[in-house]
Amino acid sequence: MTDASGGSVRSSVGDHPLIPLVGLLVVLLIAIEIVQPGIVGPGWAGVILRTAVPLAILAGCQTMTMLTGGIDLSVGAVASMSGFVLATLVNGPGTPVGIMIALAAAALCGLVTGIGVGVFRVHPLIMTLGMSLVVLGLANVWQLQMVQTGSGVPEGLRTLGSATFLTIIPNSILVFVPVALLILFGLRRTGYGRQLYAIGDNPIASRLAGTRAWQVLIVLYVISAILAAVAGFLISGLTNTASVTLADSYVLPSVAAAVIGGTSILGGRGGYSGTIVGALILTVLTALLSSLGYPEAVRQILFGAIIVAVAAAYTRVTGET
């Protein structure tokens, strides 16, 4: 990019952050088609989408918390815990009861986190980190209690998490579309969404304007935990397993997806549409790296390097610091 055209490109990209992201996604798709001709098709797209859905939901938790200047590192523990609790309750009380109990447990975690962050002003990084230790430990205790009853991923969840209809559309879209619409609509059109942006952009100004930050934050972390639980159900359906550390590997990519999607980790800037594309980019990138036949180690290195590069390019282009 030359300096002469820099200004106009910068402003147009700043106005429409989705354009370069979708461009990057297309480039990745072309790259994977070149590497393995004929791979990009309806069936492949279905696999990619169904892998991306849980990541996109968890990245939604990060997007909303990052808008307020926070972060939610407890999504992995909460998601694993919910999936695991559900799996242990399937054979006893049944799936619907299990879902309700798992969601309630997740909401309770979110409530505690929200009170810590909102009322006691604990740094969200520390609060969610401590919370994930607590949740992991309690889930382990629960596991020992439940070892006799056995566990299983309910059939319905497996269909929901891993099956696709019309080849291209995974069933989990049924869950994802309402969730995504809710987040998109909530952030763009509701007063609550504006309050999230306001708290992240300028906490003092938002307080003077009458926002009760602690109420907003408590609700936010409860929503985040419930969404994490939903993602946990889908992940355990997708992998047909339930364990207390199942979703841990999603935590860092969920932050990365939100960052790549243009949400500022400093708060006040970003949105969910970019995050969805970010989650797709990460999923396609992972697929590309594995189809190149690189070993796991090289994949990790490239994954990390590309996240830095994209984040750097984004910061440079939008002029955001």
Add this chain to the structure above:
Amino acid sequence: MSAATAPAEAQRSDTVDTLASAIRRSGWILGLLGFLVLLLLFTIQIQPTYGETGVRGLAISVLPLALAAVAQAVVVIAGGIDLSIGSMMALLSVISAVLMKGQSEEFGVAVVVGVLLLGVVLGTVNGGLVVITRVPDIVVTLAMSFVWAGFALIVLARPGGGSASWLKDLVTGSIGNDWIPRAAIAMLVLVAVIWIPVKRSKLGLSIYAIGSNRLAAFRSGVPVGPTKVAAYALMGLFAGLAGLSLTASTGIGTPVPGPYTLLSVAAVVLGGVSLAGGRGGVFGPIIAVVILQLIRTDMTFLNFDSNLAIVAQGAILIGVVMMGSLTQLRRNRA
């Protein structure tokens, strides 16, 4: 109150104020130390056999995390955070283990020096990327944690390698008295030789300055970018030491990062370093690490489920930070 007693009164309240502010300044560390002493007494109470062996074991088991906490503390004081410390430790540990396996003791010295230099390089890469790209520290180091972990897997696919025996001797056993573990002495010497001179130098002041108020530091002529890179380089050096202590205490290198990154952040916060930067030191985090480990040990002695120990660690982390911010809030209101 008569006019004559008023000045004396004022003077006395002045001394009380100075004393109070001195206690307040290092109050957090004093509190931690007091808690540690209570915890040790409690440990001896529930397990009368806990003695020299226990203290030595404690010192060895906390060494890697304590060094990681020091590394994290330096970066956090400079206003950053490094989420790749665990991966960096894994990479540096496997490199040292692979190079030292079956080699002479003298070659081990060269390996140690080389690994420490490499640690500085890795830290400089992290810091340089943060400064050049202007991407928030947390994002850059999060991504770099994948990179360093990947390199660790390339160096060594599964746990293996070896350690020079002098390196192992450096951290195991005791020195002089049975009660003084070598690992603790090593820790103190390292911090005294590396951190204290830095802290007293111009660089140390600059590190605190950029963490405390970036803009004010910049306007006072502190080179903000280079100082930040220097803080990351120092972090890399301590991460190298932490990696070497992993090799020394286990005798092998493990390519999978341990839980050190997040625990180091927890220890730093418990140790009284503000995540906002510019406040705290490295001794608080070290004491916090010892306390966390001792609580785990005690829970084993009391036959608690080891999972409850994890819960306790998380609950302590949240509870202590909550109390800290509560007193902070009250002070602001007063």
